[in-house]
Amino acid sequence: MANQRPPTKTPAPSPARAAPPGAEDAAFRAALAGVTRLHSDTMDLRQPGPPPVPLQSRRDQQAVMAELLMLDPGEGEMETGDEILFKRNGVQNAVMRKLRRGEYSIQAHIDLHGLTTPEAKSALSEFLRASVQRGHHCVRIVHGKGQRSPGRVPVLKPKVAHWLVQWEEVMAYISTPATDGGTGAIYVLLRQRR
Incomplete structure (x- = not known):
């Protein structure tokens, strides 16, 4: 037993050295170099709603409808003859030929026979508003030939x-x-909704 060695001690691990102040921040910044920063850290997962209807547009349409009910074309303000026609700038002649031949599908119609002028204005205004709202492209309006009117002159046709x-x-x-x-x-061709 004389030859026994004293037990050796393993050296204790050296205590961890603390990094110098700011070294971790510098390493973090270096790791993120070249990364583009996001402006928001949240995502909006809601579905987009329908586009808003501008209030002024709605007011304008209501004003036109109110004005239509009050306007009276007066005598000789519009010459109609037997056949009447109208087209806005940009409507092609080929479109007018198709309209004249009845090649567009009639999606709605109204008969104004027997109505007074104020009744016809109101009915026509409501009919057009509903047709536009439903997205109709071509409608028919029966205004009559005036054969039962005094002097057999059409009353509603020019109006x-x-x-x-x-x-x-x-x-x-x-x-x-x-x-x-x-x-x-x-036949009336209406502007198509977008």
């Missing part, structure tokens, strides 16, 4: 022609072929 011109959504109109009412009715 309807005048009222329609004032609607921005009305792109064109033309008297229908004889098989669909002739000069007592018109």
